[in-house]
Amino acid sequence: MIKDFNNIEQLCVDNIRMVCLEAIDRAQSGHLGAAMSGAPMIHTLFTKYINATCKNPNWINRDRFVLSTGHASSMLYAVLYLSNYIKKEDVINFRQLGSITSGHPERGTCPGVDASTGPLGQGVATAVGMAISERFMHNLFPEFIDHYTYCMCGDGDIEEGACQEALSLAGLQNLNKLIIIYDSNDIQLDGKVDKVLREDNKKKYEAMGFNYYLIKDGFNLEEVNKVLKKARKSDKPVFIETKTIIGYGTSGEASNKSHGSMLPKGEVAEIRKEFGGNEFDIDKEVYEYYEKNSVTRSRKAYNKWLRKYKSASEDRIKEFESYFDSSKIDYSLLPSFDEEDKKNYSLRKACTAILYNLQDQYKGLMGGSADLGSSVGTLGRDGDMSKENPTGRNILFGVREHAMGCIANGITAYGLRAFASSFFAFSDYMKDTIRIASIANIPTLFIFSHDSIAVGEDGPTHQPIEQLTAVRSIPNVMTFRPADANEAKVSYEIAMKTLDKPSVIVISRQNYDYVSPVVSDMYRGAYIASIEKGDLDGIIIASGSEVPISIKAQKLLEERGIYVRVVSMICNRLFDIQNEEYKEKILPNFMKKRMIVEMGDAIHMYKYLDNISGKSKVLNMTTFGTSGKLKDVLKHYGFYPENIVDEYLKIK
Ligand SMILES: Cc1ncc(C[n+]2csc(CCOP(=O)(O)OP(=O)(O)O)c2C)c(N)n1
């Protein structure tokens, strides 16, 4: 790279490239290839288009920017540095323990990062969620919300199902302020892209409902600028393919050697020597350019918005802000369920009533299902969201679970609140989206029904076994498995009030035949669902639909003069953080005789047993289920009161 002070924009791009190379070289870790190929696009976006300001990185009307190629994080950090979000030391400390410039961008860790990215494909889908949110809010508050969602992606992204699912939906929804910029550098980690992907992108994305633009030379800044300008006037979402060269200017140029490998020792210093200046130096002209075209330009846009915002009526502002604030929900207004209701409601129906009530009280809540809305009972208010009805809060995701999880995360990260739902067996399609929500502290609501082998006839493919363990294992996730409508109501309330992590609510398919009144102990994760009627002999710990079966077993034992307690473990993570006194109240230490009843893998329940005394029994699933009538399947695997009694009596 040679400096050309007569071409300031090129000088900016090359300074960015130089700093990226040095940050990666110093860390001896990172991905230089995509930073070299993507630098012209990210530079153009930040200096000409993106309105977002370090003065208030959470400005609600900022343009959203998602770097779906999270591995190219160094170039994002470089422009965030030049735009005053972060310091030079942050760039120098790239990928070091405790630094805010982590290997892949992390929302909440580094200011200016709108989405945690790295798992390819998901960034694009998350951006679709943000674009949906923008359109929703723009239609309600055009004076406050009017911005674009930009997303840079790469070959790996567009090969991913989640990305394709999301783009297909974005086309259908006609999200015309969504601009996807695809770094088409022909290379990915294992080699040439055309060994694994050969498609006519123009035809493909036009067929999906996009306007497609090709930038033949992605390093031609005028061309990049011209196309971006056009893209902003589009009547459809935009897919811009920019042809570039991976690892440009390095010895690994145009080959997969430059994807993530380190350059030979001394090469970066050589490039710097030729370029001029010292390590991590930025030319004065570049600072000045960014100060004017990124920092000041954006700050002006922000100040202009702020003036307009402040001049709006108090009522209007209050109404606007209510979409981003769920704290006004009055939970005492949620429906209550008594013995009578169980005849009228399946747990799913009860959840529909709860969810409707929450949406009626809080207009920022929206969501839907992957074509199972009426089956899971998770329907949004105000009609189906569409181009014609952009404020409809029922999102028909189609059978696109992976994208649905990401889109819900995008909506929730935007500041609204989304729920995403399906059958529990298919939560596997969404697992990484729950995981990303957790890492990024996004409180998305994931709602699953058909939570056990009690699905019956649909058989083992539809009967979750290990899924409970899977979601309970994800750090920072609240997993609720309510046994009845009132437990479900409490689960929803806790989930809605939990703003720094996602919640997973798992409910049964079958009708529930048990109703407990709401008691305050339910809010502590586990409570005594049915107390022993005499001297305590042992404790049965269950969750979900196994609670009522266990209570029936309790009654049978009672007839024999054996008194057990049934504990409903609604959310083990919540119970685990209660104080010792409460834990002792529910699971007294002296009582070693305990039994777990769980119609799935129960690994997270073992900790409530006493391994030393051996006075314990676990009735759970260690194999897949089988197809058959619900009753027969439960009988086959021993999930009926008489068998629980038999198993309990075996505890010595
Ligand atoms: C879901 C997922 N699978 C695999 C990876 C590992 N990975 C990171 S970058 C990459 C190559 C992607 O190719 P491309 O988007 O063309 O990036 P480029 O080589 O151009 O930098 C792979 C496989 C990942 N981050 N996410």
Ligand SMILES: [Mg+2]
């Ligand atoms: Mg590539």
